[in-house]
Amino acid sequence: MNTAPFDPTHAHPLALPVGTTLDRYIMHRQHAFAFATGELSQLLRDIALAGKIVHREVNRAGLIDLTGGMGQQNVQGENQQKLDVIADIRFRRALTNGGEVCALISEEEEEMILTGNNKGKYVVAIDPLDGSSNIDVNVSIGTIFSIYRRVSPIGSEPTIADFLQGGHEQVAAGYILYGSSTMLVYTTGHSVNGFTYDASLGEFILSHPDIKTPQDGATYSCNDGNVDSYGIAVKTYLTLCRKRQFSARYIGSLVADFHRNLLKGGIYLYPPTPANPNGKLRLLYECYPLAFIAERAGCRAVNDTESILNIQPTDVHQRTTLYIGAPVMVDELMSLVNPKPVSKQASTAAI
Ligand code: AHM
Ligand code: MG
Numbered sequence: 001m002n003t004a005p006f007d008p009t010h011a012h013p014l015a016l017p018v019g020t021t022l023d024r025y026i027m028h029r030q031h032a033f034a035f036a037t038g039e040l041s042q043l044l045r046d047i048a049l050a051g052k053i054v055h056r057e058v059n060r061a062g063l064i065d066l067t068g069g070m071g072q073q074n075v076q077g078e079n080q081q082k083l084d085v086i087a088d089i090r091f092r093r094a095l096t097n098g099g100e101v102c103a104l105i106s107e108e109e110e111e112m113i114l115t116g117n118n119k120g121k122y123v124v125a126i127d128p129l130d131g132s133s134n135i136d137v138n139v140s141i142g143t144i145f146s147i148y149r150r151v152s153p154i155g156s157e158p159t160i161a162d163f164l165q166g167g168h169e170q171v172a173a174g175y176i177l178y179g180s181s182t183m184l185v186y187t188t189g190h191s192v193n194g195f196t197y198d199a200s201l202g203e204f205i206l207s208h209p210d211i212k213t214p215q216d217g218a219t220y221s222c223n224d225g226n227v228d229s230y231g232i233a234v235k236t237y238l239t240l241c242r243k244r245q246f247s248a249r250y251i252g253s254l255v256a257d258f259h260r261n262l263l264k265g266g267i268y269l270y271p272p273t274p275a276n277p278n279g280k281l282r283l284l285y286e287c288y289p290l291a292f293i294a295e296r297a298g299c300r301a302v303n304d305t306e307s308i309l310n311i312q313p314t315d316v317h318q319r320t321t322l323y324i325g326a327p328v329m330v331d332e333l334m335s336l337v338n339p340k341p342v343s344k345q346a347s348t349a350a351i
Contacts, residue, residue: 015191015209022048022184022195022204029188039100040147040172043122044186046098047145048204050091051176051184054129054143055197057086058178062138083135084108087128087143095124102150103158105316107285112163112316118155122171123148123162125285125316131253140179142255146289147172163284163316167309173289175255185211185259185293192297208263213297216328217265218246221257226273233336234271240332254281258290258324262297267325267333272304279303279321283313287322300330304337 016025023045030041061083088108095101095115102120104113107127124147131141149171150162174186182197184204194208220241227238241248249266251257257268270281281287291301291308301308301324311320323330323337 016206018206018209020206022206025193025195025206039121040188042098043095043100043124043147044172046094046100047091047124047174047176048184050094051143051182051204052197052202053090053094054087054176055178055182055199057083057090058141058182061136083141084129084132091126091128091143091145103162105163105284107282107317110317112158112160114158118157121149121154123150123158125163125288127282127285130255130286131251134251134253139253140177140251140256141253142178142259143176144255144286144289145174146170146285146292160316164313166313167283167288167291167311170288170292173292175259175289175293177255177259179256179259183207183259185262187293187296189292190296192293211262211297213262213294213299214265214326215298217261217267217326218244219249219261219264219266220246220269220329221248221250221261221266222269222271223250223252224248226271229273230271231337233338234269234333237333237336254286254290258294261325262294262299265326265329267323267329269333270322272321276319278319280319281322283308283311283318283320284316287311287320287324290324294324298327299325300327302330302334 016028026041026044030038085108088106092104092113095104099117100120101115101122101124102117103115103123105125106113124145127144129135129141130144134141148162148165148169150158151165152159152162172186172188174184177183183194185192185194192211193206194211195204196207197204220238227235249260260266261268270279272279287308294301295309303311303321308320308322323333
């Protein structure tokens with residue numbers, strides 16, 4: 001593992017121009033690493049392929065009910081299913097057929113999914129379609145993924161330990177936002193790059209190279225309906241935001257709220273509530289990957305006591321509170337939530 005502290009202010013020397021296709025970009029990055037064998041590159045391509053298919057499904061979601069009523073089957077002989085289940089199937093299929101992944105953890109499945117590719121070097125934790133309340137109402141939703149190099153011996157059956165390595169051990173993380181356009185944003189531990197999908201070409205095109213977040217912002221994102229149940233520190237912070245006439249923007253899809261704040265500056269908060277005393281969001285396939293991206297882009301990501309990437313995982317579906325966004329905003333909030341300074345230890349995982 002590279003132990004040099006990560007410095008998100010330095011542009012990556014391997015930057016490619018806007019307009020580069022994702023395939024070319026991945027190939028270029030692979031060639032820059034002397035010992036790269038291409039497996040991670042293939043895995044990223046598999047995720048992009050599944051993302052294109054889910055893009056198609058999301059865009060015809062309104063037609064699914066019209067063209068195939070309840071209980072009917074689609075052309076592949078499958079029953080019509082809800083979009084989140086469809087997305088789960090698409091990603092599972094792409095990653096299984098791709099051959100690089102030996103196991104998956106999905107928000108849609110209680111148990112670890114064994115792909116049968118025991119020679120695969122990687123495991124993937126994924127939320128195939130996040131933003132469940134927005135899925136059926138044509139509002140932005142997203143896929144979030146996190147990739148680890150397995151710790152169990154190659155050739156053997158993967159184990160839960162492959163997923164419980166901790167946030168710093170991610171080798172890549174990303175999300176796909178199905179919004180007014182579809183975007184794939186990912187990092188392999190260096191720069192964060194965004195690719196916009198051009199459906200007419202069937203290609204993700206580099207549109208947002210080397211994303212760096214503004215240091216500060218004037219947007220806050222939380223579920224206002226829960227505010228009465230938040231702790232005093234978060235309530236105080238939100239009062240400050242309102243006094244400063246910050247904008248409240250809450251889509252209710254983590255990927256969409258995170259993406260907006262990443263580009264424009266802002267903070268997303270999901271504090272503990274009586275319904276979710278440990279927070280609502282899932283550590284492995286929601287918070288870790290976004291925190292990994294966030295740190296590379298210059299954001300901060302914490303829970304009530306520590307950096308998200310420092311949380312020791314104990315369960316593949318565990319939840320955490322999440323405060324993520326512009327560093328000045330997160331630091332101010334944390335000075336109220338937890339007077340002790342939050343560890344700013346930067347991630348060091350990189351390929
Ligand atoms: P999900 O995985 O069931 O979709 O839940 C995660 C989502 C996030 O995308 C979003 O930010 C949050 O839950 C919204 O929760 P709430 O409706 O409680 O505000
Ligand atoms: Mg989710």
